[in-house]
Amino acid sequence: MFAELDDKTKALKETLTEFMGAYVYPNEAELLDESRQEGRWAHSALQRDLQAKAREQGLWNLFYNHGPEGQGLSNYQYTHLCETLGRSLAGPEIFNCNAPDVGNMEILSVYGTDAQKERWLKPLLNAEIRSCFAMTEPQVASSDATNIETRIERDGDEYVVTGRKWWTTGAMADACKVAIVMGKSDPDAPKHKQQSMILVPMDSPGVTVTRPLAVYGFQHPPLGHAEVVFDKVRVPTDAMLLGEGRGFEIAQGRLGPGRIHHCMRFIGLAERAMEAMCARAGARTAFGNRLSEMGGVRQVIGQCRTELEAARLMTLKAAWSMDRLGNKAARHDIAMAKIFVPTVTGQIIDRAIQVHGGSGLSEDFFLAMAFAETRFLRIGDGPDEVHREALARTELARGGATDNAA
Ligand SMILES: Cc1cc2nc3c(=O)[nH]c(=O)nc-3n(C[C@H](O)[C@H](O)[C@H](O)COP(=O)(O)OP(=O)(O)OC[C@H]3O[C@@H](n4cnc5c(N)ncnc54)[C@H](O)[C@@H]3O)c2cc1C
Structure with missing residues (x-):
């Protein structure tokens, strides 16, 4: 199933690995310090400088395969690069491959009109602006998106958007200029036809970013996660x-x-x-033994490698399925990876924290932030239970028989 990596991806991976070594890891402490500072919603000069360098080296928009602004890579090819840039929490933004902008660029590329692309996609591909995706609402269980109550009502040649959103990643950033808002345009339509998505400029009258939210205390500047109120916001129908x-x-x-x-x-x-x-287990001695010589620690390391390899293979399989079968047909592979990988990688990071002792929880290491990052994805983009439920529905319908013949 898995093909040998092609020359183009190999060369890009090599350049990316060198770039990470030359520019990202040496600046990581400063970048992570910046992303721990509460209320810092502007991108730093260092981030901008590293973005410019990445762009010069052709390490830009690596995820993007809708035009010359990207590298035209398949999901399978990009998986290998994303793993490399994901080694640092600071990585994705440096290469313009960060959420939620990636997803929003994807939407605009696939579903946007020429005018929408010109106004919003172009500056996003250049990282001149940032964007957010506003679906989740505090007052309803948003893992079931049919619950969403925000209204998008037609009024002449405008739509009026009214609602309250939260966990809107990216909305705190000074550079965030547009929101993709999901709301109900017709509450009387069939259940999955009631909702629409509309582009709302963040400087529209009636848009108020009311507060930042924090994950285990991390506000994740400069993008942040915001609560946002849309109070009778008017946008033209072509939005x-x-x-x-x-x-x-x-x-x-x-x-x-x-x-x-x-x-x-x-x-x-x-x-x-x-x-x-x-490295830590090899460097510390307790009760007369290196940690790396203790059976308990060695068992943990062996278990971590086994689980990580399974997670990698599952992710590669999902990427391969998306390329071969399309996103819809690959949805079960995507769901399984989405359930398995954040849990397993979170456990691995948690065990690494344990081996580090107190320092693992401190700001001197990246591990505590990394744990928070993996933990969020067991809820973000749909909680694990919702994906398991979808898998179970299919399994029961086909009597548990596999469709894995591919
Ligand atoms: C850091 C972070 C960033 C985020 N970024 C964004 C963003 O940019 N834009 C955005 O719109 N949203 C974002 N979200 C929100 C996220 O997508 C939602 O929190 C998620 O969809 C769950 O919705 P909810 O919080 O309303 O939980 P609820 O819907 O209230 O669900 C609560 C719990 O109920 C259980 N549950 C739900 N359904 C089932 C089921 N079928 N079977 C069994 N148990 C079930 C699960 O345990 C679930 O966790 C973000 C969240 C976080 C934490």
Whole structure:
């Protein structure tokens, strides 16, 4: 099933690995310090400088395969690169491969009109602006997106958007100029045709970013996660994406690749955690023995390698299925990776924290932030239970028989 890596991807991976060694790891402490500073919503000069360098070296928009602004890589090819850039929490933004902008660029490329692409996609591909995706709402269980209450109502040649969103990643950033908002345009339509997605400029009257939210205390600047109120916000009708009632269709298209990109990054992050764990175990002595000589620690390391390899293979399989069968037919592979990889990589990072003792929880190491990152994905992009439920539905319908003949 897995092909040998082609020359183009190999060369890009080599350049990317060199870049990580030359520019990302040496600046990582400063970059992570920046991303721990509360209330810092501007991109730093260092981030901008590293983005410019990455772009010069052709390491830009690596995920993008809709035009000359990207590298035209398949999901399978990109998986290998995403693992490398995901080794650092600071990596994705440097290469313009970060959530939620990647998913939003995907939406605009696939579903946007020429005018929408010109206004929003172009500056996003150049990282001149940032964007956010506003679906989740505090007052309803948003893992079931049919619950969403935000209204998108037609009024002449405008739509009026009214609702409250939260966990809107990216909305805190000064550079965030547009939101893709999901809301109900027709509450009387069939269940999955009630919702639409619409582009809302963040400087529209009635848009208020009310507060930042933190994950285990990390606010993740400069993008952040925000609560945002849309109070009778008026946008022209040409801000509608794809058409009224087609929000679910777009959501499905967006979340597939997005989910798998997170898994790819987490493999890189967990590899890094394993390296840190082994280095630490080799360097510390307790009760007369190196930690690396203790049976308990050795068992942990062996278990981590086994689980990480399984996670990698599952991610590669999902990427391969997406390329061969399309996102819809690959949805079960995507769901399985989305359930398995964040859990397993989170456990690996947690074990690395344990081997580090108190320092594992401190800001001197990347591990605590990395753990928070993997933990969020067991809820973000749909909680594990929702994906298991979808898998179970299919399994029961076909009596548990595999469709894995491919
Ligand atoms: C760091 C972070 C970033 C995020 N970024 C964004 C973003 O940019 N844009 C955005 O719109 N949202 C974002 N989210 C929100 C995220 O997608 C939602 O939190 C998620 O979809 C769950 O919705 P909810 O919080 O309303 O949980 P609820 O829907 O209230 O679910 C709560 C729990 O109920 C259980 N549950 C739900 N359904 C089932 C089921 N079928 N079977 C069994 N148990 C079930 C699960 O345990 C679930 O965790 C982000 C979240 C976090 C933490």
